[in-house]
Amino acid sequence: MSEKLKADQDELLDDLRTVISDTExxxxxxxxxxxxxxxxxxxxxxxxxxxxxxxxxEAEKLVxxxxxxxxxxxxxxxHENPWTSVGVAAGVGFLLGLLVSRR
Numbered sequence: 001m002s003e004k005l006k007a008d009q010d011e012l013l014d015d016l017r018t019v020i021s022d023t024e025x026x027x028x029x030x031x032x033x034x035x036x037x038x039x040x041x042x043x044x045x046x047x048x049x050x051x052x053x054x055x056x057x058e059a060e061k062l063v064x065x066x067x068x069x070x071x072x073x074x075x076x077x078x079h080e081n082p083w084t085s086v087g088v089a090a091g092v093g094f095l096l097g098l099l100v101s102r103r
Contacts, residue, residue, distance in 0.1 A: 012059050019052040 023045055030041040078085045 008062065012055060015055055016052060019048050019055070023048045023052075 026041050026045050026048070030038050030045070
């Protein structure tokens with residue numbers, strides 16, 4: 001995994017942990033508050049959840065883009081090196097067969 005991708009993933013996870021933590025705190029506060037204060041806390045919760053949803057959508061797009069690039073690179077490699085690909089696949093299949101037969 002590239003350093004940039006790892007850093008992006010770590011940042012996203014930290015952001016989501018923060019959003020979840022803040023939302024849990026606000027949910028505890030909203031049970032103790034009443035009236036206008038409770039409504040303000042509910043609005044903050046909705047905003048936090050919306051932010052989390054947006055971050056998850058961004059993460060999904062990032063992962064899909066990376067998967068698309070990896071699939072395209074794999075496809076190009078297999079088309080450029082068909083016999084090497086067949087040999088590698090056969091070797092992996094043979095090793096998996098050995099592992100399965102030992103059980």
